[in-house]
Amino acid sequence: MxxxxxxxxxxxxxxxxxxxxxxxxxxxxxxxxxxxxxxxxxxxxxxxxxxxxxxxxxxxxxxxxxxxxxxxxxxxxxxxxxxxxxxIYKNVFPTILVEEIISWLRAEKSEYSFVASDSLRVSKWDDIARNAIGPVYADLEENANYYKTNDIYQMLTISDHDDQLILPETLADKIRMVRWHPNSSDIVPMKxxxxxxxxxxxxxxxxxxxxxxxxxxxxxxxxxxxxxxxxxxxxxxxxxxxxxxxxxxxxxxxxxxxxxxxxxxxxx
The missing domain is CATH 3.40.50.1000 (HAD superfamily/HAD-like)
Structure with a gap:
């Protein structure tokens, strides 16, 4: 002490x-x-x-x-x-990286959320998303193309099999996943x-x-x-x-x- x-x-x-x-x-x-x-x-x-x-x-x-x-x-x-x-500081996901993440999650049948500095959008607002994100942000709008017009700092996985999602080799050296809910993980830059x-x-x-x-x-x-x-x-x-x-x-x-x-x- x-x-x-x-x-x-x-x-x-x-x-x-x-x-x-x-x-x-x-x-x-x-x-x-x-x-x-x-x-x-x-x-x-x-x-x-x-x-x-x-x-x-x-x-x-x-x-x-x-x-x-x-x-x-x-x-x-x-x-x-x-x-x-x-x-003071910001670290934005490059558009090409966002599109790579989207392609991977779609192949894994996982929905996702885009996190901008003061807003969020989801690819699909359903019971799984509501259960994970609702207590933090309330209801969110759906917009699968939100990244095309907004800086994205982070993404979230949203699925009923989140514990089974494994990053492919093409992404494993760029991003990492941090589980924060049974149905969702933060997707953050590797560093x-x-x-x-x-x-x-x-x-x-x-x-x-x-x-x-x-x-x-x-x-x-x-x-x-x-x-x-x-x-x-x-x-x-x-x-x-x-x-x-x-x-x-x-x-x-x-x-x-x-x-x-x-x-x-x-x-x-």
Missing amino acids: EDLLKKAKEIKIIFFDIDDTLRVKDSAFMPESVNEVFEKLRAKGIMTGIATGRNLLGVVPEVRALQPDFYVAINGAYVENAQTQEV GSKAIGCQKVLELLNLAPENMMNFGDELNDRELFDFAGLSVAMKVSHPEILEKADFITDSVENDGILKALKTLNIID
């Missing part, structure tokens, strides 16, 4: 995942203690950021109301100064991750990884847990994230973030 307290003294910015970290994904519950956390961090001069697989459309009003300093969205592919709306997005913020601020802390729970936080100086996993986290964590805290419903920051003497 002494080593953790020492690391905590170096923290100047903290990034938070949204789903099952700041708020419960299925019920949308977010404890009042989260507002207290952001107010106290702001008062101490510690910056905050949201690091999420969601795009800006998925950053719900109650999270925006926390007034974070940065958004690291779409698993690090789109980074924005939340106060000025200045784009894309929340860690890269957060690194862009640190470079802007002239900070080191040792100055950064993060809270998360799922596999799309994996690289971030390897990168940050101090990483905290929620009690309900994926086993791999629990193993990587420097500290494990309670669930959202039990004020896990507040408890961790108090235990580590970051806030009173």
